[in-house]
Amino acid sequence: MNGIQISIIMGVYNQKAFDQLDMAVNSILRQTFQAFEFLVYDDGSDGNVADKLEELALKDSRIRLFHGKENHGLAFGLNYCIRKAKGKYIARMDADDISMPDRLEKQYQFLEKHPEFGFAGCNAGLLGEQGVYGERIMPETPGADDFLAFSPYIHPSVMFRREVFEKYGLYSEAEENRRCEDYELFMRLFQKNCRGFNIQEVLFLYREDGNAFRKRKYRYRIDECRLRYTYFKKLGILDGKGFLYTIRPLIAGVLPGRLIYRIKKGKEKHGVSFSTR
8 A cells, every 4th residue: 555544643741661652652663554654742851751752763764753842732742743644544642552453454444434434443451550451342333421421432542534633623722621632522523423433342452550540630620520511511411410420520539549540440350341530
């Protein structure tokens, strides 16, 4: 296959676990689908991280590295990459996760065959401190109610059609959407009747260890409550149950992060999809 079909976009900010960064990058370079470019945005990282990214960029000519002078947040970096992207499809990746070797190929083939969907995610294995400890099974064709608890898509596992961003806009860079820019995007797309699909295969390993549940600043939790209220109302799900889910981030904020992780880990081991976003 000639030409760039997929642009993978990844924002990096002070990813100092270099072993995880190496695995993330290598998992893309070793894909069975090779007609891609890999756009990496360094969002104002410290010098040693910036140097590491330069080293990785020398591994493969398809890696296009961009440096930001200061930290602007994930949405800014992803939007920068989207504007530079050449591919027909735009796939997300994070600096501490792993794409299975056939992830890009299967998502590409799915979107080629199903023009009714604007983007495709997948199920994921969950990476913890001791390795893979469970799976997250996502709803195949999410409906409005699937947005109540948390986003029904694993953000770094998703591949979008390029025209989705051209028609419906890029990630929101508003300060109040920081930390939940993906949730805002997916609810906005659903509201605009742009539908997504989750391939019912584990094509991704998503890192979710105890560090993922460190307490967020309360102002970010309040911002998420506002976001939920705004979009739940637009999606017609702000009923009694919807209101309870609106304040969910505040409730989760009073629980110790390690406790949430242990509860979540136990449920995932038993095949139950559970999130404490």
